[in-house]
Amino acid sequence: MARALIRVPPRARRGEVIEIKALVSHIMETGFRHDQYGKSIPRDIIQLFTCSYNGAEIFRARFYPAIAANPFISFTTIATESGTLRFEWSGDNGFTASESAAITVE
């Protein structure tokens, strides 16, 4: 069950700096661990997170094996216009997750 939790302020003044929080459910298996029989556990991580604001990319982050499970990202942007923020995660084994949130700018 891929699931994400997004926090975007529903309203903002034009030009205001807004904080965005994004939490996604993922095991982030490093690929460096072994099971109880000594067999290597294959890597399974998210590799890329992007956020776009009305189609234009405003934030991008590459994820690496040292990032904990259920990665949480928080960043800021400037509220320029009303519209949609779209969040996308992609990674190993064809993992994809996406979520969007609407914002009204006055």
Added chain:
Amino acid sequence: MASAVAFGDERRSGYEFMSRESQAMQDDDAANPAMLWALDGEALWKSGAPACSSCHADMKGVAARYPAFDARLKKPVTLEQRINLCRTEKQGSAPFKYESKELLSLSAYIALQSRGLPIALAEDAATRPFIDAGKALYEKRQGQLNMSCAQCHDQYSGRKLAGSVIPQAHPTGYPLYRLEWQTLGSLERRLRGCLAGIRAQPYEYGAPELVELELYLKARARGMKLDAPAVRP
């Protein structure tokens, strides 16, 4: 979120022993990873035929009363066991495995609805002997280190074990997201971890000993506010 402590009450939940960063993580539902399970639990609650929601409307306060004595089984059952009893007897489906994503999600969703409520375990004659049995287990030395729960969590609580503070073992936040586990886990998992730590043979999931221990710990924390699903280091 910090539980208001009555004058003279020296009990502290694990929340109060955490770093400010971990407290902030728990307090913000957008940052608390346990909420991912609670959301899955809500979806599970409303799915299936018959769905949990077709019988139960509001589960507010339910988690605060568990483990509870079941008159028909003549023994106390934990919230997880109650969920599985409902599944096998009322919903005609297979029980969930202990620590499975489904069982943890459902218990997180139910526990969330009791957030902020005081632990209100029954204190009747039927439950009493099981609480006493739990207390005896809590005080019993066991394992290769020959230690009891009470030695760490009563005698040395607030002091350090390696780099971590030893909490007072008040189970206010279960099921909780433990940063060390990188996932949500039940109180039984925590108890089994402690037993392995004193090099005792951990009781199996669902064993009567674990239920009695949980019952005693909840009785000991009676009146303290639930903060489930919590975050702990």
